[in-house]
Amino acid sequence: MDQAAFQVIVLGPTGGPKEDAVTGLLVRSTSTEWSKSSVVAVDAGTLLAGIIRTLSEHISIDNNGKAVVKDGPFVGMKLRHITAQANAAYIFREVIASVLITHPHLDHLSGLAINTPLVEASNGPKTVAALPSAISAMKNHMFNDVIWPNLSDEDGGAGLITYQRLVEGGNPRFGRGESRGYVRACDGLVTKCLSVSHGRCRQQFNAETGRHHRVGSSVFAADSVVMPARTLSLDHGDGSFYSPARSPHLGASVTASPAKDNNWAVVESSAFFIRDDVTGSEIIIFGDIEPDSVSLEPRNKRVWEIAGPKIAAGTLRAIFIECSYNDSVDDETLYGHLCPRHLIAELKVLATKVDEAQSPHTRGRSSKRKRKDSVPSHDQVSPRSVRPLAHLAKSNTMSSPRGAPANSSDANVGDSSDKIADGYTKNISEPGNIDVLPAAGSKSNNTDAAVSDSEQLPLAGFTVYIIHIKDTLTDGPHPSERILQELRQQSEEAKLGCKFFVPKQGEGIWI
Known part of the structure; x- marks a missing residue:
């Protein structure tokens, strides 16, 4: 079993409406051992509060009066202080090197704004990296001395953060080989950051001015066929972003391509490819994203074209991607997000790119097996423990309910209460999950069957972590249960082979 290359700590797994659990992830290479500047935050809807909450659950005082973390996602970190709050401040100031922002909506940014005054001059400014459109929005509409003080080092600000404007698609001046x-x-x-679409709005980013402007304003050339703004989507008259295909007439469905409506511009979001220097392994973390099938500017296919060969080579280990709603939501009310039917459609494109990246001999064998009627059961051994395909032999994803490695002393990993059969333990990394994992050192009797049955599946052994689920705050099952059910059922019908998991807040995932 390969050693994990990444640890991802989920500070905020949801898309709201609760403000204490919105999107925020920490990522580190397992080779760095919690050293200074060894962690990157991806989005910051929840940041410092999530660190404090997670530390509070796992911190204790030893016989020498020092604070220690014996389990949980921060296990192994040498704490500088006694309380969770003081240690969280240390992590924010010194351990987190930079913050990657996928897009500037508040559920991905608010924690950063509130937390930034904690930065100390002795540590230098905190790097905030994003595409130029996101930097523009933060600079002009948040850190602008109106909504929030200008804490940046631009335009006479306080200098607590410094903007890093990323080159879309990667900066070819940096890196060599696969890291180029x-x-x-x-x-x-x-x-490396790629742009994706998160719906539409009437604010367009102008690269020359570095600012956003309303589409149809005097900044842009008039279009004789553009209708007055008051006649557009009267049920959505505030100019906010909206994803689905709507006509300019009272929100009715359209049959023509939505891209022809020049009154709308794309809301730009991002997909971050994150690569480990030591192993060359990668993960992708998506911001909010809509399906190509309803987008003004379909951009997802380009991400899949890059990701497919990496999966085939065994270097791309997992993706974190949103699935905000279940399939009861129609396209007209997706608002720039995914639901299971659209995520599965996107993963089908990815699966095609994986097939194309394999050798002709492998593709031919796979095509023959795809004609079989049998579909592997969901009861087969979890892909976190078995990598049945040759092109995934190098890849391994491990997750514990509290973020500890499989050989950790975490009481929730390998505890006798979780054992359900000789040599097996329950995987309880998300609500309702009852997948079976081989215990350390054990061998599965189903391995051979998994190899023979699942070779036909292009994404066999590949793990998809679902984030940004929007909580309904109602009685009854959590929305994740239905979303997972729909994803797993449709994935099985599509013969994809990937596995879906919904991480909990405060969970550490080893990949």
């Missing part, structure tokens, strides 16, 4: 285009994210990790 990647820039430093933190010690041990490099990143």
Whole structure:
């Protein structure tokens, strides 16, 4: 079993409406051992509060009066202080090297704004990296001395943060070989950012001015066929972003391509490829994203074209991607997000790119097996423990319910209460999950069957972590249960082979 290359700590796994759990992830290379500048944050809807909450659950005082973390996602970190709050401040100031922002919506940014005054001059400014459109929005609409003080080092600000404007698709001046285009994210990790679409709005980013302007305003050339703004989507008259295909007439469905409506511009979001320097392994973390099938500017296919060969080579280990709603939501009310039917459609494109990246001999064998009627059961051994395909032999994803490695002393890993059969333990990394994992050192009797049955599946052994689920705050099952059910059922019908998991807040995932 390969050693984990990444640890991802989920500070905020949801898309709201609760403000204490919105999107925020920490990522580090396992080779860095919690050293200074060894962690990168991806989005910061929840940041410092999530660190404090997670530390509070796992911190204790030893016989010498020192604070220690014996389990949980921060296990192994040498704490500088006694309380969770003081140690969280240390992590924010010194351990987190930079913050990657996928897009500037508040559920991905608010924690950063509130937390930034904690930065100390002795540590230098905190790097905030994003595409130019996101930097523009933060600079002009948040850190602008109106919504929030200008804490940046631009335009006479306080200098607590410094903007890093990323080159879309990667900067070819940096890196060599497979790392070409990647820039430093933190010690041990490099990143490359690709643009994706998150719906539409009437604010367009102008690269020359570095600002956003309303589409149809005097900044842009008038279009004789553009209708007055008051006649557009009267049920959505505030100019906010909206994803689905709507006509200019009272929100009715359209049959023509939505891209022809020049009154709308794309809301730009991002997909971050994050690469481990030591192993060359990668993960992708998506911001909010809509399906190509309803987008003004379909951009997802380009991400899949890059990701497919990496999966085939065994270097791309997992993706973190949103699935905000279940399939009861129609396209007209997706608002720039995914639901299971659209995520599966996107993963089908990815699966095609994996097939294309394999050798002709392998593709031919796979095509023959795809004609079989049998579909592997969901009860087969979890892909976190078995990598049945040759092109995934190098890849391994491990997750514990509290973020500890498989050989950790965490009471929730390998505890007798979780054992359900000789040599097996329950995987309880998300609500309702009852996948079976081989215990350390054990051998599965189903391995041979998994190899023979699942070779036909292009994404066999590949793990998809679902984030940004929007909580309904109602009685009854959590929305993740239905979303997972729909994803797993449709994935099985599509013969993809990937596995889906919904991480909990405060969970550490080893990949």
